[in-house]
Amino acid sequence: MTTAVELIAAGTAVLSREAMYLDERRWDEWVALFPTDCEFWVPTYTSEGTLTKNPKTELSLMYFRGRGGLEDRVVRIRSGRAPAAIPLPRTTHIVSNILPLAPPEPTIVRLRSSWACHAYFPLMNENHTFFGRAEYELSLRDGQWLIAKKKTILENDRIPFPIDVYCL
Amino acid sequence: MALQPARFYVDDRPEEGVFRVHRDVYHSPELFELEMKYIFERTWNFLTLESQIPKANDYITTFIGRTPVVVTRDAKGQLHGFLNACRHKGATVCRLEKGNAKFHVCLYHGWAYDPTGKNVSIKQREVADYPAAFDADNHDLIPLGKLDSYRGLVFGSLSPDVPPLLDHLGDLKFFIDLHMDQGPNGMEAIPGRVAYTYRGNWKMQLENGQDPYHVDTAHGSFMAISERRRKGQGNVAAPQLDWQKRNEVQIGAYEFPYGHTSVWHDVAEPERRPTFATIEEIKTRVGAVHAEWMLKQRNAVFFPNLQIADQIVPILRTFRPISAGVTELRSMVLGPIGESDDLRATRLRQFEDFVNPGGYATPDDITVFADCQVGFGATGVDFLQGYSRGLGVMEQGANEEAREVGLHPLTSVKGHRTQNTELGTHAPFREWVRLMEAGAAGKKAYE
Numbered sequence A: 001m002t003t004a005v006e007l008i009a010a011g012t013a014v015l016s017r018e019a020m021y022l023d024e025r026r027w028d029e030w031v032a033l034f035p036t037d038c039e040f041w042v043p044t045y046t047s048e049g050t051l052t053k054n055p056k057t058e059l060s061l062m063y064f065r066g067r068g069g070l071e072d073r074v075v076r077i078r079s080g081r082a083p084a085a086i087p088l089p090r091t092t093h094i095v096s097n098i099l100p101l102a103p104p105e106p107t108i109v110r111l112r113s114s115w116a117c118h119a120y121f122p123l124m125n126e127n128h129t130f131f132g133r134a135e136y137e138l139s140l141r142d143g144q145w146l147i148a149k150k151k152t153i154l155e156n157d158r159i160p161f162p163i164d165v166y167c168l
Numbered sequence B: 001m002a003l004q005p006a007r008f009y010v011d012d013r014p015e016e017g018v019f020r021v022h023r024d025v026y027h028s029p030e031l032f033e034l035e036m037k038y039i040f041e042r043t044w045n046f047l048t049l050e051s052q053i054p055k056a057n058d059y060i061t062t063f064i065g066r067t068p069v070v071v072t073r074d075a076k077g078q079l080h081g082f083l084n085a086c087r088h089k090g091a092t093v094c095r096l097e098k099g100n101a102k103f104h105v106c107l108y109h110g111w112a113y114d115p116t117g118k119n120v121s122i123k124q125r126e127v128a129d130y131p132a133a134f135d136a137d138n139h140d141l142i143p144l145g146k147l148d149s150y151r152g153l154v155f156g157s158l159s160p161d162v163p164p165l166l167d168h169l170g171d172l173k174f175f176i177d178l179h180m181d182q183g184p185n186g187m188e189a190i191p192g193r194v195a196y197t198y199r200g201n202w203k204m205q206l207e208n209g210q211d212p213y214h215v216d217t218a219h220g221s222f223m224a225i226s227e228r229r230r231k232g233q234g235n236v237a238a239p240q241l242d243w244q245k246r247n248e249v250q251i252g253a254y255e256f257p258y259g260h261t262s263v264w265h266d267v268a269e270p271e272r273r274p275t276f277a278t279i280e281e282i283k284t285r286v287g288a289v290h291a292e293w294m295l296k297q298r299n300a301v302f303f304p305n306l307q308i309a310d311q312i313v314p315i316l317r318t319f320r321p322i323s324a325g326v327t328e329l330r331s332m333v334l335g336p337i338g339e340s341d342d343l344r345a346t347r348l349r350q351f352e353d354f355v356n357p358g359g360y361a362t363p364d365d366i367t368v369f370a371d372c373q374v375g376f377g378a379t380g381v382d383f384l385q386g387y388s389r390g391l392g393v394m395e396q397g398a399n400e401e402a403r404e405v406g407l408h409p410l411t412s413v414k415g416h417r418t419q420n421t422e423l424g425t426h427a428p429f430r431e432w433v434r435l436m437e438a439g440a441a442g443k444k445a446y447e
């Protein structure tokens, strides 16, 4: 019997690996953290204080139902034909304040995190810190903890640089 | 380089087929100052949609150039536009993007205004020992010079000396109609907003929409994605046009008075457009020819601050100049009122996929704008050469397609898609010269 502490630790490890894979550009391993039927959602603010609630009827910054949307971004990054990704920004993600959103279950762990992504844009010789919080639903599939759902909130949403999945 | 007369910067010799623009128009802080004074502050600017402030006492804040502006709806439903600056010491009175308020109370010293702009309270006035001159003064919010709307799009001008809005819009009314007629019950701005800045001049975005030539290079990565989508891979919830087929259609552009312009292309796969699902209903309302125009890809510029674009879904995109080298962009995605959730979702996915700052097009556009902005520092390159494609087949006045729908452009170009005409850049620069010259000569912007 896995304890709650162990389940949360397993989930936390997934969040750390997610950040590491992005920063180290290990794109295939990053994509493999998501099951094919994942949901990846970055809502927008409708004004200063209100987030969109329904990606079907309101605008998102990104919304992918299924891993294909993430795979597309990797194809783009590797295409060598995207000016915004030549050269690739260098990033360091800091993920912290990880807490359960609900009591963990043997195959489902829901966590929230606070995150910051320090991005350096070599082309412009400038830094920017994207930051926010995120909510995860992690799911145990074939002995692997995967990110079944991720909702990322970008708090500084007047965006001064081109963004991609590695900025969040 | 010392400032030159406006005419110097746009080398426009139609008889000789020459149209070149000096890099300083994108780069010079001095010219930027003059643009704010002589262009943005002396002509109509797009402000918002009426549907963004539907109820009594709703308000929304925006900018005309650098000037903060608020648009309100009063208790009777009437729209008003004001400078968003308190008469006391100048603080912005409405500080939020939008809201609803019977009274707008300035947070600095508490002066209050109603939605008609009238000053309704000067805190502790009775005990202030104000002199008579103060009492004789007006303390209301300063109204815009002009405010008017067309099909729910609200425009304002800081200067009252502008032509009536409908005259000023001219044939752009056709392009606005093509947006606003797509829904049987009208169109709405879909909730949610994306705002971003880029390191480039405001005219870069204005021109980019008129520049189909950049698409297969700057957005080259999307070719690979489009290939995947054809095979049913990737984010299939966002159907996009096949970029190979896209190269086989006709393209055209028009130059209109007052700096307005538009480029259009036919669409090889109209069934990918969300509008296609309801096209039969649309035909019954607007007729087959207009319905066909709704399916064409279009990008019309309302000079100086709005793109009325429909590359995959209809949007309104505003550019707000921050400085010569920084611009803020915001887009509103339009959808038919009462549209089904499934169609709405497809519309949203298509927009996010391509136009968002984390999509497949915009990140690359704004990156190459920044590259241009650096390149403009090359003092050895004076006049740029990106304005001539298609000029060899330019017609004066309306061509066949324009006549069919009753448009009266000053010039028309059409050709095979890969001609990639750059004619769409001419009207804005000719109006740029006209307004800059009028300003410098101390003349009114419009005679």
Ligand code: FES
Residues within 6 Å of the ligand: B086, B087, B088, B089, B090, B091, B106, B107, B108, B109, B110, B111
């Ligand atoms: S600045 Fe508004 S009340 Fe003083």
Ligand SMILES: [Fe+2]
Residues within 6 Å of the ligand: B208, B214, B215, B218, B219, B361, B362, B365
């Ligand atoms: Fe583009």
